[in-house]
Amino acid sequence: MDSPRLDKFKLITYQNIDLDERNVVTLLYQPLIGCKAFSLYLVLWALIDRSRLETPLYHHDKLFDLLGITPKDFLDARKKLEAIGLLIVYQNEELFLYDLRAPLSAEEFIKDGNLGAYLYNEIGQTNFEEVIGLFRLSNVEKSGFKNVTTHFDEVFTSLPKPLETNDNFVSRAKSTINIHHDFDFELFFEGLSKNFVDKRKITSKVKEKLVRLSYIYNLDEITMQKVFMDSLNRDKSVELDKLAEHAKKWYQFERKSYSNQKMEESVDVGTLTNEEVITLCETKNPVELLENLFSIKPAASELNIVDRLLESGLLKNELINFLFVFVIGNLGNIPTYGYFEKVAVDWNRSKVETIEDAIALTKERKEKFKQKAMKQKNLLPQDIESDWLDEYIKNIR
Numbered sequence: 001m002d003s004p005r006l007d008k009f010k011l012i013t014y015q016n017i018d019l020d021e022r023n024v025v026t027l028l029y030q031p032l033i034g035c036k037a038f039s040l041y042l043v044l045w046a047l048i049d050r051s052r053l054e055t056p057l058y059h060h061d062k063l064f065d066l067l068g069i070t071p072k073d074f075l076d077a078r079k080k081l082e083a084i085g086l087l088i089v090y091q092n093e094e095l096f097l098y099d100l101r102a103p104l105s106a107e108e109f110i111k112d113g114n115l116g117a118y119l120y121n122e123i124g125q126t127n128f129e130e131v132i133g134l135f136r137l138s139n140v141e142k143s144g145f146k147n148v149t150t151h152f153d154e155v156f157t158s159l160p161k162p163l164e165t166n167d168n169f170v171s172r173a174k175s176t177i178n179i180h181h182d183f184d185f186e187l188f189f190e191g192l193s194k195n196f197v198d199k200r201k202i203t204s205k206v207k208e209k210l211v212r213l214s215y216i217y218n219l220d221e222i223t224m225q226k227v228f229m230d231s232l233n234r235d236k237s238v239e240l241d242k243l244a245e246h247a248k249k250w251y252q253f254e255r256k257s258y259s260n261q262k263m264e265e266s267v268d269v270g271t272l273t274n275e276e277v278i279t280l281c282e283t284k285n286p287v288e289l290l291e292n293l294f295s296i297k298p299a300a301s302e303l304n305i306v307d308r309l310l311e312s313g314l315l316k317n318e319l320i321n322f323l324f325v326f327v328i329g330n331l332g333n334i335p336t337y338g339y340f341e342k343v344a345v346d347w348n349r350s351k352v353e354t355i356e357d358a359i360a361l362t363k364e365r366k367e368k369f370k371q372k373a374m375k376q377k378n379l380l381p382q383d384i385e386s387d388w389l390d391e392y393i394k395n396i397r
Helices: 019-047 060-067 071-083 106-111 115-135 185-190 204-217 221-231 240-257 274-283 286-294 300-312 317-331 337-349 355-379 388-395
Strands: 008-012 087-091 095-100
Touching: 019 060, 019 071, 019 095, 019 106, 019 115, 060 071, 071 087, 106 115, 185 221, 204 221, 204 240, 204 286, 204 300, 221 240, 240 300, 274 286, 274 317, 274 355, 286 300, 286 317, 300 317, 300 337, 317 337, 317 355
Parallel strands: 008 095
Antiparallel strands: 087 095
C-alpha cells in the first residue's frame, strides 16, 4: 500500500530506553537514518504508555500532524527504522502493530560490521573519532586510594517485615542462570569452515544458546557444528530461533538412530533417598534424567519444555531437573508447559534456591493439603479422593 493515511496503528514494546540509549540514537543512528526517521522514533516512544508499555489505537494522521510530514515522508522514515532494526512492523486487515526496539549499545553499534562502517563513511574519520570518544570510558587510576564507602546496614536498621508484591515492573531481562556444561568451543570452531563462518558474528548470546542447546539435547560439539551450519543465514549471521529449531531436528535424527538400542531400566524415584534424588538432578542433563525416568529417549517437544524453563530464568538447571522428577513422580506422565510453569513461578516466589528448599516446600504444602482433606473428608463420597498435587497447582496464584 502506498499510503497508511486511513489506517490505524498500535504501539507495543517490552522495555523503556534510558538516557544513554537516547544518546546512541542521537549520535550514532541519526546520521544514518536522517532527521525525519529520528524524530519519528522519538515520537513513537513518547506515545508509549509506560504503565502498560503499549498504546491505544491511533490514526496515522496523528503522526503526520505531530511531525509535520506527508504520508510519503512517513513511509520513507518508517522503512529506515525497520531496516536498521529499531522497528518491527506487523499488519492485519484492520491495523498496523508497531513493535519498538531499543538501540544497540554504543560498543555493539561501533563494532558491528555494517553499522560502524556506514557511520564512518557518512560522517568522515574526524567526526567518527570524536563521536566514539564520547562513549569511551576513561580509566581512573585507583591505586593509593582506600575504599571507605559506607555499608547499607551501617545506616539503615532492619525492618520487622519485608515488603512483598506480585506486581510486574518495567525491567531489563537479566538472566542469572548459569549452566555448568563442559562445551569445548575450540573443538567446535575447528570443524567450521572459515569460508562460511564469520566468528565476529558468533556473539556471547549465540555461544550461550549453543551451550544451552548442547546441554538440553545432549548433543556433542561435532553435532552442534551441524546444527550451527544449518542455521546460518546468507550474510553468515545466525538466529537463535533457528539454532533451537535445528537442534531439535538433529536430536530427533539421533533419537531415531538409537531407538533400537537397549536403554537402561527406568528409575523408580519413590525408592530413592533425598540424597540420591539430589545427586541425580545435579549430575544428569535433561535427556539423561528423562531416560532414567522412562527408559526411553524423551521427545523433542518434552525437551522444548526444558528449554523454555531455562529461558525463563525462574529456576536453576538442577531445580528444573527436580521439577521434572517432582511432577512426573506424582502424575506419572509429562503435562503441558503451563503446568510446569505454575510450579516454577511458585517456587521462585517462595525463594526456593536449592533442591532441599524445594523438597521442604513440597512436604509443607503436602501436609497442609492433607489436613485440609481431613477436614473435608466427611463431606466427600468415599470413592472420591482429592489429589494433592492437582490441588497444589490449582491453588497457586
